[in-house]
Amino acid sequence: MFDALSDRFDGIFKKLRGKGKLSDADVDAVAREIRLALLEADVHVAVVKRFVSEIKERAVGEEVTKSLTPGQQVIKIVHDELVAVLGGATGKLKGGSATPTVVMLAGLQGSGKTTVAAKLARHLEKEGKRVLLVAADLQRPAAVEQLRVLGERAGVPVFSEATDPVAVARAGVEEARRLGRNVVVLDTAGRIQIDADLMDELARMRDAVKPDDALLVLDAMTGQEAVNVAQTFAATLPLTGVVLTKLDGDARGGAALSLKEVTGLPIVFAGTGEKLDAFEAFHPDRMASRILGMGDVLTLIEKAEETFDVEQAARTEEKMRKGEFTLEDFLEQMQQMKKMGPIQNIIGMLPGMPKELRDAEIDEGELGRVEAIIRSMTPAERRDTHLINGSRRARIAAGSGRTTAQVNAVLKQFAGVQKMMKQLTKGGKKGRRGMQMPGMPGLS
Amino acid sequence: MKRERPRLRDRMSKPRGGFAGFRSRLRSRGKLDDETWDELEETLLLADVGAPMTAMLLEQVKARAAAEKVRDADALPALLEEAIAEALHAGADRSLRRAASGPSAWVLVGVNGVGKTTTIAKLAAREVDDGRRVLLAAADTFRAAAADQLVHWAERLGVEIVRAQEGADPGSVAFDALEASVSRGVDVVLVDTAGRLHTKTNLMEELKKVLRIVERTPGALQEVLLVLDATTGQNGLTQARQFTEAAGVTGVVLTKLDGTAKGGIVLAIEAELGVPVKLVGLGEAAEDLVDFDPAEFAAALVGADEANEETG
Numbered sequence A: 001m002f003d004a005l006s007d008r009f010d011g012i013f014k015k016l017r018g019k020g021k022l023s024d025a026d027v028d029a030v031a032r033e034i035r036l037a038l039l040e041a042d043v044h045v046a047v048v049k050r051f052v053s054e055i056k057e058r059a060v061g062e063e064v065t066k067s068l069t070p071g072q073q074v075i076k077i078v079h080d081e082l083v084a085v086l087g088g089a090t091g092k093l094k095g096g097s098a099t100p101t102v103v104m105l106a107g108l109q110g111s112g113k114t115t116v117a118a119k120l121a122r123h124l125e126k127e128g129k130r131v132l133l134v135a136a137d138l139q140r141p142a143a144v145e146q147l148r149v150l151g152e153r154a155g156v157p158v159f160s161e162a163t164d165p166v167a168v169a170r171a172g173v174e175e176a177r178r179l180g181r182n183v184v185v186l187d188t189a190g191r192i193q194i195d196a197d198l199m200d201e202l203a204r205m206r207d208a209v210k211p212d213d214a215l216l217v218l219d220a221m222t223g224q225e226a227v228n229v230a231q232t233f234a235a236t237l238p239l240t241g242v243v244l245t246k247l248d249g250d251a252r253g254g255a256a257l258s259l260k261e262v263t264g265l266p267i268v269f270a271g272t273g274e275k276l277d278a279f280e281a282f283h284p285d286r287m288a289s290r291i292l293g294m295g296d297v298l299t300l301i302e303k304a305e306e307t308f309d310v311e312q313a314a315r316t317e318e319k320m321r322k323g324e325f326t327l328e329d330f331l332e333q334m335q336q337m338k339k340m341g342p343i344q345n346i347i348g349m350l351p352g353m354p355k356e357l358r359d360a361e362i363d364e365g366e367l368g369r370v371e372a373i374i375r376s377m378t379p380a381e382r383r384d385t386h387l388i389n390g391s392r393r394a395r396i397a398a399g400s401g402r403t404t405a406q407v408n409a410v411l412k413q414f415a416g417v418q419k420m421m422k423q424l425t426k427g428g429k430k431g432r433r434g435m436q437m438p439g440m441p442g443l444s
Numbered sequence B: 001m002k003r004e005r006p007r008l009r010d011r012m013s014k015p016r017g018g019f020a021g022f023r024s025r026l027r028s029r030g031k032l033d034d035e036t037w038d039e040l041e042e043t044l045l046l047a048d049v050g051a052p053m054t055a056m057l058l059e060q061v062k063a064r065a066a067a068e069k070v071r072d073a074d075a076l077p078a079l080l081e082e083a084i085a086e087a088l089h090a091g092a093d094r095s096l097r098r099a100a101s102g103p104s105a106w107v108l109v110g111v112n113g114v115g116k117t118t119t120i121a122k123l124a125a126r127e128v129d130d131g132r133r134v135l136l137a138a139a140d141t142f143r144a145a146a147a148d149q150l151v152h153w154a155e156r157l158g159v160e161i162v163r164a165q166e167g168a169d170p171g172s173v174a175f176d177a178l179e180a181s182v183s184r185g186v187d188v189v190l191v192d193t194a195g196r197l198h199t200k201t202n203l204m205e206e207l208k209k210v211l212r213i214v215e216r217t218p219g220a221l222q223e224v225l226l227v228l229d230a231t232t233g234q235n236g237l238t239q240a241r242q243f244t245e246a247a248g249v250t251g252v253v254l255t256k257l258d259g260t261a262k263g264g265i266v267l268a269i270e271a272e273l274g275v276p277v278k279l280v281g282l283g284e285a286a287e288d289l290v291d292f293d294p295a296e297f298a299a300a301l302v303g304a305d306e307a308n309e310e311t312g
Ligand SMILES: Nc1nc2c(ncn2[C@@H]2O[C@H](COP(=O)(O)OP(=O)(O)O)[C@@H](O)[C@H]2O)c(=O)[nH]1
Pocket: A109, A110, A140, A190, A192, B110, B111, B112, B113, B114, B115, B116, B117, B118, B119, B195, B227, B255, B256, B257, B258, B280, B281, B282, B283, B284, B288
């Protein structure tokens, strides 16, 4: 996510690397590039203006002479500023004292509310809450049916009735009370913020259920309009935060930068895929690192903690860093990654992963076939692939039911991955641009 | 019986701070100075026109203003309108293509939630109004209740539909739909596809497969329409590039122009890819679909209508 923005910054800072001091002209050049990058990322024009002037001021100032190189210096300044704009704190639902607490979702048509409703319900259930999903989108054909299917998939009950949205919302809260569910997640119809009737309906729903949390669901691909949308919804609903969806694409997500700054609303959650577990708490600080291509090691470790032990995760990461990552580690990783949710999302969190790899689509079936090949190797072969000569290759191919050519392909790809990891982690980001990305097994 | 259709200029709103605000600010400013150009630039950026395209349009307007010795800021909107209409390949053929004989298949593609299914319903309504026989293919077998959504429309509009179970192969739905269309003498087959992010290689491959299956009926595949949400920012260009490369997009449908979003990214899409915008979505009802008209779109962007209303 936000790939291009970080790539862009990489490009800018590469020019600065090796320079001793930042001249005014340097700063101007950087400021221009940053402005373009931010605009390309759909950051709101007003935010771009403020952001760029802040960077310029800070870069030309005294801070430049500190011990960091100019490149690092600017990275740090931009990073700090990104964190400041994205907001300082980790997002959480506000919640309330009454039972049930009510979380209301609202947003434009097609922003992803229904999927978020199911994801949020599942997320809350994981935290030990007992959720009732309430389907109050009676506008779009089959929206209720969609939530019913998703609710079933998430193992969360769904309430709806063919009355009107306000009545459904009110009855939904009653139903939650009756069933002893302690959180209501209320899905509403998508609406365009200038539709007065529909905004009025939203206000009546608000009065009927008095939400503890009202979340604006916003598509990460939204352009300059994002701020407008947020401001208008905020005028009707006591918004407590934003959920940014479809972050698994390559949208640069400038909306994330703009929203907090212009509306004061925190981004609480991020949707990162179509599966129900592709849903994360939004971490502004980590996101800023991610924008700058510094990876998101913290989130990775946290995810890993949920499924397997930290020490192992740290060990693996260390190995990657040192370029000692073997096929055996890879096999182990595959097992654990399977438990951690979509592999795509995990790759996005690894530090220094090139854009090509982050964007690559992972064929889990192909991964299974790769796994079979690796499993047909002896542990010694997995640790040192140089041992694998022609006859061993034939044996591995026979054992895994694949061809020798396929075994060769896996070995070649893995050698490429190993080399890449070494280059990426050892030499900083040096050589990254010109480098051909070797395909990782299972990546097409 | 034909449905009443809305007009682009009525539905596309002119919010505060948009082009309309720009026009009145220009009028009060009078002369052409740096600030005027900055304001023009900012206004284009706010409409999601994007930095490169904005720079290009500014150049053109500046050059024209210089050539025509324009000193009055009030003359800028007309020049800008002209430049926009030109960037939009004003003369391009924006009609939907039809097979000489046999069914014409129009396949709708795009990222999640942009309005593909709704646009199918709108197109179906239009074709039925024109007396054609329409069949819908519910080839979004992925999203929960996606087929139900289309079935609902089919019933409402009284058109035929081919659907399958959730999780079924979308290619087989397309196959069945084409086969049924040929044997039943259907004029237009509208193929709905699952929303997919253009970055997901395997989903793009799946889409190619669906298209290949449609192509098996010779001459049937007439349009691959990329549905684009008008609130989309610069990512819209990336979407258009990827979908064009993978699926050979033949036209763009710009939806949700009934809000305050301007859909300025289509300027870059037409300029770079040469893919024409063919249709515009102006609401959620079956009749809320109109043909794209570059001049009208340019006028709505620049807010010329409003100025006319004020002065005339
Ligand atoms: N206001 C407005 N809403 C639209 C328009 N086109 C589609 N929608 C809404 O956008 C949402 C998503 O549409 P849908 O057709 O399901 O998108 P799909 O996922 O691409 O098939 C629905 O709530 C539609 O009613 C439009 O032109 N204007």
